[in-house]
Amino acid sequence: MATELHSSLVSPPEYQAWVRLLWLLLVGVGPGSRAQQGTQPQSIKIEGDITLGGLFPVHSRGPAGVPCGEVKKEKGIHRLEAMMYALDQINSDPDLLPNITLGARILDTCSRDTYALEQSLTFVQALIQKDNSDVRCSNGEPPIIPKPERVVGVIGASGSSVSIMVANVLRLFAIPQISYASTAPELSDNSRYEFFSRVVPPDSYQAQAMLDIVKAMGWNYVSTLASEGNYGESGVDAFQQISREAGRGLCIAQSIKIPREPKPGEFDKIIKRLMETSNARGVIIFANEDDIKRVLQAAKKSNLTGHFLFVGSDSWGAKISPIQDQEDVAEGAVTILPKRASIDGFDQYFTSRSLENNRRNIWFAEFWEDDFKCKLTRPGIKYELGRRKCTGDERISRDSQYEQEGKVQFVIDAVYAMAHALHSMHMDLCPGSMGVCDKMDPVEGRMLLQYIRRGSAGTGVMFNENGDAPGRYDIFQYQMSNISNPGYRNIGQWTNHLRLNLEEMQWSGGDRKIPESVCSFPCESGERKKMVKGVPCCWHCELCDGYQYLLDEFTCDMCPYDMRPLKNRTGCRPTPIIKLEWSSPWAIIPVFLAILGILATTGVIATFIRFNDTPIVRASGRELSYVLLTGIFLIYLITFLMIAEPSVAVCAFRRLFLGLGMCISYSAMLTKTNRIYRIFEQGKKSVTPPKFISPTSQLIITFILISVQLLGVFIWFGVMPPHTIIDYEEQKPPNPEFARGVLKCDMSDLSLILCLSYSLVLMITCTVYAIKSRGVPETFNEAKPIGFTMYTTCIVWLAFVPIFFGTAQSTEKMFIQTTTLTVSMSLSATVSLGMLYIPKVYVIIFHPEQNVQKRKRSFKAVVQAATVSTRLSQKSSDKQNGESKIEPDRSQ
Numbered sequence: 001m002a003t004e005l006h007s008s009l010v011s012p013p014e015y016q017a018w019v020r021l022l023w024l025l026l027v028g029v030g031p032g033s034r035a036q037q038g039t040q041p042q043s044i045k046i047e048g049d050i051t052l053g054g055l056f057p058v059h060s061r062g063p064a065g066v067p068c069g070e071v072k073k074e075k076g077i078h079r080l081e082a083m084m085y086a087l088d089q090i091n092s093d094p095d096l097l098p099n100i101t102l103g104a105r106i107l108d109t110c111s112r113d114t115y116a117l118e119q120s121l122t123f124v125q126a127l128i129q130k131d132n133s134d135v136r137c138s139n140g141e142p143p144i145i146p147k148p149e150r151v152v153g154v155i156g157a158s159g160s161s162v163s164i165m166v167a168n169v170l171r172l173f174a175i176p177q178i179s180y181a182s183t184a185p186e187l188s189d190n191s192r193y194e195f196f197s198r199v200v201p202p203d204s205y206q207a208q209a210m211l212d213i214v215k216a217m218g219w220n221y222v223s224t225l226a227s228e229g230n231y232g233e234s235g236v237d238a239f240q241q242i243s244r245e246a247g248r249g250l251c252i253a254q255s256i257k258i259p260r261e262p263k264p265g266e267f268d269k270i271i272k273r274l275m276e277t278s279n280a281r282g283v284i285i286f287a288n289e290d291d292i293k294r295v296l297q298a299a300k301k302s303n304l305t306g307h308f309l310f311v312g313s314d315s316w317g318a319k320i321s322p323i324q325d326q327e328d329v330a331e332g333a334v335t336i337l338p339k340r341a342s343i344d345g346f347d348q349y350f351t352s353r354s355l356e357n358n359r360r361n362i363w364f365a366e367f368w369e370d371d372f373k374c375k376l377t378r379p380g381i382k383y384e385l386g387r388r389k390c391t392g393d394e395r396i397s398r399d400s401q402y403e404q405e406g407k408v409q410f411v412i413d414a415v416y417a418m419a420h421a422l423h424s425m426h427m428d429l430c431p432g433s434m435g436v437c438d439k440m441d442p443v444e445g446r447m448l449l450q451y452i453r454r455g456s457a458g459t460g461v462m463f464n465e466n467g468d469a470p471g472r473y474d475i476f477q478y479q480m481s482n483i484s485n486p487g488y489r490n491i492g493q494w495t496n497h498l499r500l501n502l503e504e505m506q507w508s509g510g511d512r513k514i515p516e517s518v519c520s521f522p523c524e525s526g527e528r529k530k531m532v533k534g535v536p537c538c539w540h541c542e543l544c545d546g547y548q549y550l551l552d553e554f555t556c557d558m559c560p561y562d563m564r565p566l567k568n569r570t571g572c573r574p575t576p577i578i579k580l581e582w583s584s585p586w587a588i589i590p591v592f593l594a595i596l597g598i599l600a601t602t603g604v605i606a607t608f609i610r611f612n613d614t615p616i617v618r619a620s621g622r623e624l625s626y627v628l629l630t631g632i633f634l635i636y637l638i639t640f641l642m643i644a645e646p647s648v649a650v651c652a653f654r655r656l657f658l659g660l661g662m663c664i665s666y667s668a669m670l671t672k673t674n675r676i677y678r679i680f681e682q683g684k685k686s687v688t689p690p691k692f693i694s695p696t697s698q699l700i701i702t703f704i705l706i707s708v709q710l711l712g713v714f715i716w717f718g719v720m721p722p723h724t725i726i727d728y729e730e731q732k733p734p735n736p737e738f739a740r741g742v743l744k745c746d747m748s749d750l751s752l753i754l755c756l757s758y759s760l761v762l763m764i765t766c767t768v769y770a771i772k773s774r775g776v777p778e779t780f781n782e783a784k785p786i787g788f789t790m791y792t793t794c795i796v797w798l799a800f801v802p803i804f805f806g807t808a809q810s811t812e813k814m815f816i817q818t819t820t821l822t823v824s825m826s827l828s829a830t831v832s833l834g835m836l837y838i839p840k841v842y843v844i845i846f847h848p849e850q851n852v853q854k855r856k857r858s859f860k861a862v863v864q865a866a867t868v869s870t871r872l873s874q875k876s877s878d879k880q881n882g883e884s885k886i887e888p889d890r891s892q
Contacts, residue, residue: 042362043122044080046087048103049436050443051149052418053123053175055116055156055166056080058108058363060290064261068110070370074321075158075289077367078350078405079180080106083155084360085349086415097423099434105151108363111288113161113229120166123151127173151175152443153418153452155411159288160184160231167196174445176452178417180410183314184234188466195445197452197467199413200338203231203286203313205471207238209336209494210284210311213475214250216500220537221519222282222311223254223274227291233257235286235313251519251537253280258291267298274308282517286313289322296326305329306508309515314338317406318476318488331480332507332515339472339493340409347404351397371400417461421451475500481510526569528556544569547736561728564736577726579743580643586815587643590822594639597826597833601633604837611844616851620840623695624668627702629837631664635829639822651722651745655755659709662759662825665832667705670762671698673769673786680773709758716755722746730813742814749817760797766790789835793828800824 044054058076059068071077087102105123109116127150137143154170154177157163163182170177171194179187179198187193188202214222224239226232236255243250254277256270274283285292292312299308310333316322317337323330355376358364365376374390396402425448430437455462462470475492492500507515523529523541528550532538544556549565549572551557559565559572566573580587608617608625617625638657644650675698678690691697723746731740747755770787803820843850 042108043119044084044104044106044360044362046084046104046106046360048087048091048101050097050100050422051103051105051151052087052415053120053151053154053156054080054083054104054106055109055120055154055158055162056083056106057111057158057162059110061111061260067112067115068108071363071366072111072289072321073367073371074319074405075407076108077361077363078408079158079411080363081350081353081361082343082346082405082408082411083415085346086412086419088349089345090415090419096419097426100422100426100436102419102422103149105149109157109159109162111159111162111290113159113165116157116162117165117169120154120169123154123175124169124173150442152422152445153178153448155180155414155418157182158407159229160187160234161229163187163196164193164230167193171195174449176418176421176445176449178414178452180414181314181407182231184230185238186230186234188468190466193467195449197417197449197463199410199417199461199469200314200407201471201473202468203235204238204242206313206336206473207235207242209471209473209475209498210239210313211242211246211250212494212498213311213334213336213500214282214284216498216502217282217514217517219282219517220249221251221253221277221280222284222517223256223277223280224252225256225258225270225274225283225285225287225295227258227287228260229288231288231315232286232291236284239284239286249537251535253277253519258287258295262291262294267294268301270295271298271302271304275302275304277519278307279519280517281307281515282309282311284311285316288315289319292316292322293324293326296323296329300326300329306331309507309517310334312336314406314473319406320401320403323478327478327480327486330478332505333478334491334505335476335478335488336473336494337406337476338410338469339474339495340406342404343409343412346408346412350404351395351402353396355392368394371396413461417452417455421448421454424454425451471496477505479506481506523553526550526565529554546734547732547739559736562726562741564739567737575728575739575741577741577743578731579645580815580818582643584815586812586819590639590819590826591643593823593826593830594636597636597829598633600833600838601629601636601829604833604841605629605633607841607844608837611851614844614851615853616840616844620837621672621695621698623699624672624702625837627699628665628668628832631661631666631668632829632833634661634664635825637661638825642818642822646724646743646745648722648724651724651747652717654745654747655716655722656713658752659713659755659759660706662756662828663706663709663762664702665829666759666762666766667702669786669789669832670705670766670769671702673766673773674701677769677773705762712758713755716751720746727814744814752821763790763793763797767794785835785839789832792831792835796824796827796831 056076056079057072058080060070060072061067062069083104083106087104090096091101107116107119107122109119152175154166154175156177156179157166158179158181160182161184163177163179164184164187167177167187171192175195177196179196179200181200182198183200183203183206185202185204185207187196187198188204224236226236240252240255243252254273256273258270259266274280285295287295292315299305305328308329310316310330312333312335314335314337316333316335318335323333353361353364355365355368361367368374368390369376372390372394373387374394375387376390394400422443425443426433426436426440429439453463453465453467464470471494473494474490475494476488477491478487479489480486489504491504492498502514503512505514506512519532519535519538520529520540523539524543526549527541527543529539530542531554532540542556544550544565547559547564548556549559549569562575563572564575565571582591605626608622608629611617612622634657638654638661641650641654641657675693679693681690724743725746726741726743728739728741730742730744731738733739766786767790770790773787800820803816
């Protein structure tokens with residue numbers, strides 16, 4: 001037996017109780033010996049042929065050092081009376097255990113497992129073999145020791161921790177046990193608690209039902225609260241395990257344990273801890289009745305009425321006592337209770353109980369005082385002032401509030417299950433016998449257990465192989481608003497799956513909207529969840545910014561390069577494609593300038609053609625003038641190609657004409673300035689004219705210079721054929737709503753500059769020659785107008801470069817650069833046209849008298865003019881040097 005006891009030890013808190021029990025068993029101390037010492041525990045004894053044990057929490061757990069506290073009206077007295085009512089019904093039933101009377105020995109556990117363990121010795125004392133051979137009376141005769149009653153089965157206990165303690169003892173002596181309220185999953189272990197059965201489902205079913213309720217209400221962040229002991233801790237463990245097995249979706253914010261012996265202020269600390277995760281408003285509570293009441297009191301004291309949303313286990317059920325005077329804090333609490341039916345016969349029985357007809361219940365007088373708030377006078381006890389005296393005429397339900405306790409049906413079911421098992425056993429072992437036969441004296445516990453597990457159609461109680469009843473629960477909510485009778489309202493059922501009427505639920509203030517108990521609220525559209533490490537129900541919402549869209553709830557991904565996110569960022573949409581429109585302000589100004597330039601150029605060409613043989617036209621070099629005017633015309637024309645909608649043809653013409661117009665213009669001007677420079681330089685040395693100064697030679701030189709540009713362009717065509725592209729990077733601002741794809745020709749900034757670079761080289765070279773030819777008398781040539789033209793053109797293009805490259809990062813880069821380029825080209829063409837040809841046209845049209853033949857200038861005259869010009873330049877230089885010597889400060 002010692003070995004078996006040792007194997008039954010399950011946890012350190014039980015160690016002291018087991019040591020005490022072992023000592024009592026070894027020394028043979030039982031209730032009989034206690035009676036001799038005057039310490040017999042109070043118990044109810046009902047005589048019968050077969051005796052059943054009963055364990056009920058008649059009193060609450062007492063304060064430190066005191067085993068029992070105040071009487072428990074519902075959980076204790078109601079249930080105890082339910083057992084006695086069931087016994088009365090069975091004993092009066094001629095068809096159930098005929099000619100056999102069931103008796104009982106009923107004990108008070110005081111809601112304390114260690115105390116209940118000691119009380120359970122009453123049930124096993126008849127099985128303990130005592131050696132009385134050495135005991136003699138004073139006369140030398142052996143003593144007559146009455147045979148102790150033999151308990152064949154035990155009904156109880158209530159709390160799981162109590163049932164576990166008692167089950168370990170009863171298992172040693174093969175006494176079957178049927179509990180009416182213990183739901184700890186641990187008790188389903190048939191290898192350790194093989195003689196334990198229960199008519200209520202285990203908490204594993206209850207935990208699943210509570211989890212389903214939590215999910216149905218949309219909660220994903222809750223706290224758990226458990227009374228220390230097997231019932232509370234096992235219930236919470238089952239809830240947590242099932243929630244983990246269910247996968248992502250529910251997180252436990254706090255898991256708090258209520259000590260067996262709470263210190264003052266302990267419940268205030270518990271409320272403070274729950275408020276550390278205030279978003280977890282849902283509180284799953286597996287606690288005894290007393291702890292539930294004190295939790296509600298602490299919440300009310302902390303002014304948190306309506307904050308916590310309780311989901312209570314069957315220990316709360318539909319009881320009034322845990323919420324008495326705390327109804328406002330408990331409002332909205334959802335509780336569950338194993339499916340039961342109210343026993344009308346018990347109501348009639350219990351409400352008819354009085355002090356006179358219920359003397360067998362030794363605790364009934366204490367219940368009477370508590371129920372009617374009065375005081376019974378007893379011999380030797382003074383009457384308590386301030387409290388009315390009980391008359392004895394009070395009636396339950398008439399003079400006090402009464403509602404059948406939720407587990408009454410299960411107590412009756414447990415008694416009937418035991419009775420039916422005994423009846424079946426009697427039918428098999430004692431056929432035709434009119435009482436307990438020898439085969440049932442004593443009742444063999446292991447055989448009785450087999451009959452119990454078979455179940456009985458008469459009670460509707462069924463057990464599985466572990467002694468558990470199936471899971472069937474009613475779901476209640478405590479409501480105070482908008483109903484005629486405030487109290488618990490049935491809002492659903494659970495039988496392997498949940499049926500919950502959400503529309504019938506009410507919360508604080510009558511609100512029908514289910515409050516939220518979530519760690520993090522759902523993210524807005526276009527926001528991703530950034531999970532908090534270790535807490536799968538908590539996250540931070542981060543906006544998918546820029547060109548990202550929500551790939552899934554946890555990931556932002558970039559849209560393809562040619563797309564932008566939807567406004568709600570749930571996907572991507574094509575980026576709109578744009579081009580420079582003719583109606584755009586960026587196009588209107590260049591087009592206007594180009595049209596004016598084309599009209600002016602056309603007018604000059606027409607005038608020159610009309611007056612082709614006049615002296616002014618001939619003197620300006622007709623052949624090169626027409627070439628130069630053609631280049632100016634092409635410069636104006638390129639504006640329209642730059643603004644036109646890009647296509648392969650347009651892109652090809654852009655490449656061809658972008659640099660060609662300027663190349664033609666500056667090639668012609670370079671040839672002119674070079675001819676003048678060579679003539680005057682040659683005139684300083686000899687009277688022999690330089691080579692290649694005839695009109696034909698000048699045209700050949702000009703076309704050779706132009707051919708370099710054309711060769712480069714055609715090589716470019718061969719290496720990279722012209723085509724269009726859609727540039728999605730050019731107009732890609734931070735705000736994707738303004739993103740645009742730009743339809744353009746495949747010409748980078750570098751290729752555009754390279755296209756113009758040859759023309760710029762010609763322009764710079766021409767400017768150099770213009771500077772060198774600046775001393776030539778204006779009566780002989782066009783060097784000075786060309787010089788002014790080139791100086792002004794250089795200024796225009798110097799302004800163009802910073803504007804063009806300075807806008808490379810702008811979202812309107814194409815528009816700005818196109819406008820800048822076309823305006824710069826138009827201005828340079830306008831400068832050339834204005835400086836070189838407008839004055840001539842003006843003279844031709846408005847002063848024809850000046851358009852006459854001057855005397856023919858020979859090369860000798862040119863040489864003389866160059867010599868005079870050189871001498872004048874030297875004298876001027878000498879004079880300046882002399883003045884500088886006389887007045888040195890002026891040169892500074």
